[in-house]
Amino acid sequence: MNDRLYPLSVERLWQWIAEEFKQDHIFGVHRALFFDPKPDDPFQMERYGRLLETPIGVAAGPHTQLAHNIVVAWLVGARYIELKTVQTLDKLEIARPCIDMTDEGYNCEWSQELSLDQSFDQYLNAMIIIHLLKAGALPDLCSNKRDNRKDKHPGFIFNMSVGYDLKGILKPNMQRFLDKMANCQVEKKKKLACLTALHSYAYLDVPDCVSDSVTLSTMHGCPPDEIEKIALYLINDRKLHTTIKLNPTLLGAEQVRDILNETMEFPAHVPDQAFAHDLKYKTACEIIRSLQNAADGAGVHFGVKLTNTLEVVNNHASLPEKQVYMSGRALHPIAVRLAEKFQSDFDGKLDISFSAGADCFNTSDLLRADLAPVTVCSDLLKPGGYGRLAQYLKEIRKAIRFAHCNDLQSFIQSKSPNNPHNPRNLRTTSPHNPLNPRTNPSIRFDCIQAPCEQTCAIGQRVPEYLRQTAQGDYDAGMRSILSANPLPNLTGMVCDHLCQAKCTRINYDRPLPIREIKRFLAEKGTAGFPDPLPDNGRRVSVIGAGPSGLTCAYFLRLAGFETHLYEAKEHAGGMARGAIPDFRLDTEGLKKDIAGIELLGVTFHYQERIDADKFRTIREKSDYVYIAIGAQRGKKLNISGEDAVNVMDQIQFLEAVKRGDPLFLGQNIVVIGGGNSCMDAARTAYRLKRFPRDASKEPGRVTVIYRRTRKEAPADPDEVRAALREGIILRELTAPVALRIDSDPGDQEKIARAIQCVRTELQDADESGRPRPIPIVGSEFELPVDSVITALGQEVVLDFFPESALRMDPTTHETQMRAVFAGGDAIRGADTLIRAMEDGKQVARTIIERENMDFPIDHPPQKISTDEAVSQVSSATRDRGAEIKTQKMLSDSIHPPLSEDEARREASRCLNCDEICRVCVTVCPNRANIDFRPIFSYPSIQRPIWKARRIHGAIKIEKSGNFEIRQHAQVLSIADFCNLCGNCATFCPASGEPFREKPRFHLTKESFDQDSAGYFFGKTEKQNKRTIYRKIAETGDLHRLSVREDSYLIYETDRVWAKFSADSFTPMEVHLKKGNSVDLSPATEMCFFLENVTQIYSSNKIHFFCERILGSF
Structure with a gap:
């Protein structure tokens, strides 16, 4: 796949904007997210003596490289546009993928991916289009239109970003770029002349200067004197308002690592070299004072930008480089601490702009601290994309109003009371895995799945x-x-x-x-x-009345089966009822569920222990049997002293608590394990000691020991965090070795007084896929204990069923015995409640289908x-x-x-992911993914798929299947805008990678010719008919499907020529050029796109629009 970008001309972009706005969108963003500036907006500010309509913008990066990206950012409220960094080396090979925004951000991007001339062209295009939009070229876009011929303050600023050394900046191509950014009069006139034919507003007075300000971006490790030389050149020789971007390493290794790794618990590793080769704080202060003096003498503005990205070792398999650069919320407190340090040393008079983990919730705090403007990148690479900026302005407005201020300046000068409307930014790592599941085997079409x-x-x-x-x-x-x-x-x-x-x-x-x-x-x-169906004369016996057995019985009874449940205990509910503590499970609620199942007509047989004879009798009475026995026995530690009277497994302990048995745990309770049952036992023990039934007792201490780290623990992370919050101690990387028994020779009972442990370290993964804990020689130690609870998992006791017959079909769950099924713990071992229910439901479905019946609740x-x-x-x-x-x-x-x-x-916070998913559309910084709505016929679009074979000289045409589209929203990718950054793959809720798997459409012939796959709309050379072309990477073939006037379609490759009827897509004529068989399925997909993605022609150049965009076309 080609990762090059192919920018569009200003006239093509304007045509796109004008047509799409008829449907209330621009580049896929709905006008409901557009910022409509008002003269009395309280967040206006001045920068370089000019008005900024908002104090926020987009940081130099993927959002500020292509003209349409910049326009979209402006539309949603960005007014300080930091253009993507340029340098003399403008033909870089960048490793792909290059962005990972799973939680904190990482990238291995560099400077611009366009040539310097292309970069200038895109920046000028963006400036012209924004002036057109502000002048009212699109009716009703803005309520407050400005006359650009009179207004010296258009309300936004383009800020250049240049790097990386003075030698490069002085090269001819960089000098040409800087000259044209200072005076674009020649290029501007040519572009406005092209636009005159498209819109009468093209006469507007666009400034000759694209940008008179610059941010200096230097490499990590750039020498201090080089930084100062470049900045002095920009200030004195170029007379540019100059900002230098500083690195977070200025805070020093100790503080950076303390904030990042200890306080916020991020696993990122900042190498020593990052601090060794970067600028030091004292030297930075000296440079800043020198440049402040130089700027005052040159009559320009000087400031600093906090911060650059942070160099870290790459521990993310998604990125190919050894070193990557961290951004986002992990960088935020480091940058804030650095800003505080600078302002303290400069008496609050240092101009600091900010871009490090800013988001809608903390930007008002940053502004109040006089850190402005605030620019964003990482936050806009997450779902919602550019549209997130709309909330920034709402939150800023809310904060200013809450502080009883009228403008940003008075807001900065006001005190900072606690603002209940402004939740604090997260300070630690995300409590949940931010990645969504991989659920769908193919996302080319119909990818929406919650x-x-x-x-x-x-x-x-x-x-x-x-x-x-x-x-x-x-x-x-x-x-x-x-x-x-x-x-x-x-x-x-x-x-x-x-x-x-x-x-x-x-x-x-x-x-x-x-x-x-x-x-x-x-x-x-x-x-x-629901009411069950009438009895169908078939009997099913379910052994075990836990969640799996209850679920199976429920669905079978609804289908009309005579259903019997056999349970060894005096009540149903299995381990859920007997061992889950009261603080997690309300037994009355479970009784209500069981009562409902009983009311359906399920017969319960309690206190029925099944042995071989009873099992044989049950089989003889039943048409089907389901074994749903739970895991009733705790696993052993297999260490000396385990038979002490004050050692019990978690089942014994939790069942005793449920029964209300008196328990004497003492002051030092140790729980061994790392799963959910371990957390249940620990939290129950904590409650018994923290809130003892005997109020005169002192609270005890509960310690969990686990041989790996909490990251590898099988327990629900929520449960672990809750346990720690309650005061339970977690000793990670600790393994039990033995229990020390103290007893007199004549004592009948052994009592454990201490647990002997050894520290462990993690090495290569074991069969579970987790790192293997290895004891560290010489690290042994003891913990005093009054009681020990082991929670190492549970075992199933299934003595009535031959082990050799337990092997089962993984799809049907049928064992080696005919019509006998097994599931839940009986097959899986101790597993989750919901997985056990899954087995019960699947067995019920299998039995129902075997009886040629419909599943009772499938609507x-x-x-x-x-x-x-x-x-x-x-x-x-x-x-x-x-x-x-x-x-x-x-x-x-x-x-x-x-x-x-x-x-x-x-x-109400649900995003309705089962109906609409635009995640890949919103997270793409280049707007390369576009959603469209096909012309739909309920319940689906269907087109036949054909194949042709040559048999004895004759062509035989056969239908081989159907091409079907079921969902009303589909997504395609614009190859010209896609640089394979990989960000859409990070957040896709389904499987695969949208940038690879979604249909790729090319807007330009150059892009299509230089790529190995994709679609392109064009015209046939001879007939001048509407044609769609397709390249398939696997074969290298070029496919062509053309519309003819007499209601038929012509499909052609180097192997086949075929004629299809336009209405039914039935082959009318097929000729094989090569071989004796051909698959015509590519033609079917091309027909779908020909019907649902259309194009317009202008000056012999192609512009395509999705059906949503079409309007009058």
């Missing part, structure tokens, strides 16, 4: 019941849940909620509390279970209509929602139920 729904093991329609909650239709929400989940109360409290960990909102703010909303519906909704999802303006604003707005309250008492739920207001408020 990651929460795809991650859910039982396939709940999460966005559907969230919408119903937001609308207050709780019964509908409950019915939606019950269509996939018979245990809403149970899963609303103790599901491992992987759906929540994959919520797209993680990449914005915080995920929705999906589990808590489900619990709210289970308690609030009055809709009962199509509800479709919603999405307003484009609302959708784009929502997908560009960060909304952290409310903090979920927690409690710590033993008998109280750790998460009290959501109130009705909380549930509806949180549910």
